[in-house]
Amino acid sequence: MPLGFEKHDHTACIQSALAKADSYCADKGLQFTKIRRRVLELLLMEHKALGAYDLLGNLSNEGLGTQPPIVYHALDFLVANGFAHKIEKLNAYSACCHPGKTHAPVFMICRRCKCVVETQTEPLRNFLGTTAKAAGFLIERTVIEIEGLCPSCQKAEPARPYYPLRT
Amino acid sequence: MPLGFEKHDHTACIQSALAKADSYCADKGLQFTKIRRRVLELLLMEHKALGAYDLLGNLSNEGLGTQPPIVYHALDFLVANGFAHKIEKLNAYSACCHPGKTHAPVFMICRRCKCVVETQTEPLRNFLGTTAKAAGFLIERTVIEIEGLCPSCQKAEPARPYYPLRT
DNA sequence: TATGTTATGTTATATTATTACATATAGATA
């Protein structure tokens, strides 16, 4: 499972994630159906986030459905059960790299190659909790997405100034 | 300017923000036109994020334009110059509460009343910087959005479990 | 197998955003 931008055995990574999902669903009595499993597999195959219509295109080619609700139903299931995340900045979806744990995921999104890497930090969650508590706000979910350049794209292109431009 | 969920003199808050934008644009030679100013004013009037089409509805009523690019052009300007932010989770836009400073804004979004409050934390930016650096990633922009319940909505409704549900 | 629940499929449509370019206006320059 990718913890960063380093290379790894991706086939094993996919198989392991699917196996975990299988056993998790078996345990909980969730129906890990053909479509749901395939959508998760498609997401696992990429280190990019995939749009719902990209996924639907694949399903359609494979005779698994042609209409948007097919894929949105499956994504709802995967997100609700923690197998996938929505990347809000991209309106796209990414397989969860740390399934089975409650966490506040952090996504690093490369604007150049579009790769997405998930990490998690317990301290960050605590930190946001403190920030929110100071305002009397109660956290239920967090969206933390960092945009910038991944290691290999940094070599290819200079960074843009940190947003916003004003100083 | 709202730093939290407490009440404040909102009319003064709007006028002050517009005045700051006026002088900032004058300084920088930016054209703070009627449409741009009005869109910012509409955003400032709410402590909610407004969708592009909500804004367009207002502009349209006022004879300031009827087609989507009108409002998207204005939003592009406001966001690029740090007067407004896009709230990715809501596909909506919010006036910036700390214009004139480089910052990593944090938005607290109440799922019940839809209010949005912006805060900023320099430590968080540092923290994310460290997290990213450890992965070799270079930050350009951040999206940090917290969903949950604002103080008054906490009284009205119990919280939902922290996402994701799996443990 | 009968029954309730969950998943999938269908149709239609809503919502958000962009492309590509035409026209108008502001600000700078001759």
Added chain:
DNA sequence: TATCTATATGTAATAATATAACATAACATA
């Protein structure tokens, strides 16, 4: 002032993302 140039606004068409509402099918288990 007249012209030039850059920027802003306006128009038309369409793309991309997502949902509502409901029908049918499959599954789970009594």
